[in-house]
Amino acid sequence: MTVAGAVVDLDGTVYLDGDPIDGALAGLERLASLSDGVWFVSNNPSHSPSEYVERLEDIGFETESDRILSSGAVTTEYLADAHADDDVFVIGADGLRRQLRDAGVTLCERPAAADALLASWTTEFDYDDLVAAIRVLERDVPFYGTDPDRTFPGTDGRPIPGSGAIVRSIAETTEREPDRIFGKPSEAMVKAVLDRLPGPPEEYLVIGDRVETDVALGERAGMTTVRVRTGAEASGNVTPDHVVESLGDIERVL
Incomplete structure (x- = not known):
């Protein structure tokens, strides 16, 4: 099998809560070669x-912003x-709000004025947010x-609750499924990944800890999938x- 490059998950694959997983840096250096x-x-x-570039630099790996895709970045690009x-109207963390504002997306605080609702991870999600989502x-x-x-x-x-827990809470309460979800393994993320690869997808690995997102993304994209047991x-x-x-242990695949 010819492997030209790799697409790698971060949380649970490279680090946990910012701390590098044993062997991850050596694995990244091998993939970078x-x-x-x-x-x-x-x-x-x-x-x-x-910010992801800085996180990776903190554990000793250098990369560039155009080599990183996040659900927040893909969402921001679409909404802009x-x-x-x-x-x-955004239910989400300050970091997501900052990305949206920097891209020129107008955020509103009044449900009655909203032209769209975006739900995402935040530790501050509460009953009032759920009421606001219903009103929007x-x-x-x-x-x-x-x-x-x-x-x-x-x-x-x-495990702790993520974006999906909040999205599903709103969907169940309002009996309304999201029109789009942008992160792995969505078609939006598949397209974003494939647009960045210089060669055919079968020459690249997708590596991650989650079957339902990382492995599913690779399968949809036509790439070779590798699951790690660290997350x-x-x-x-x-x-x-x-x-x-x-x-x-990525050398075993290469």
Whole structure:
């Protein structure tokens, strides 16, 4: 098998709560030595690509912003284009709001003024947010979610609620499914990944800990999939092409 490069998940694959996973740095350096190198794709919407660059530098790996895709960045790009003249009501973290504002997306605080609803991860989600979401969607405006991850690894590696938990809470309460979800393994993220690869998808690996997002993304994109056992427990109906203990074992696939 010819491997030209790799697309790698971050949380649960490269680090947990910012701390590098054993062997991850060596694995990244090996992947970076491939002809086309390594890209990163994260379903964490709260950090911009430049912030992810800093996080990777903190663990000793250098990369550039154009090598990083996040659900927040893909969401921001879509809203800046499709809702350039609209007011968007956001339930999400300050980091996501900052990305949206920097891209020129107008955010509003009044449900009655919203032209769209975006739901995402935030530790401050509460009853009032759920009421606000109901009021926005009573007006039959578009409903978006940054990503489908119901949980992600916390500081001790155990799961804590993610964007998907909030998106599903709103969907169940309003009996309204999101019009789009932008993170892995959505078609929007598949397209964003494929647009960045210089060669055919079958020459690239997708590496991550989540079957239902990372492995599913690779399968949809026509790439070779590798699951690592360092993050989330295996779940989902997609079977990875390879399973390794950690990113440090990637040589077994190469």
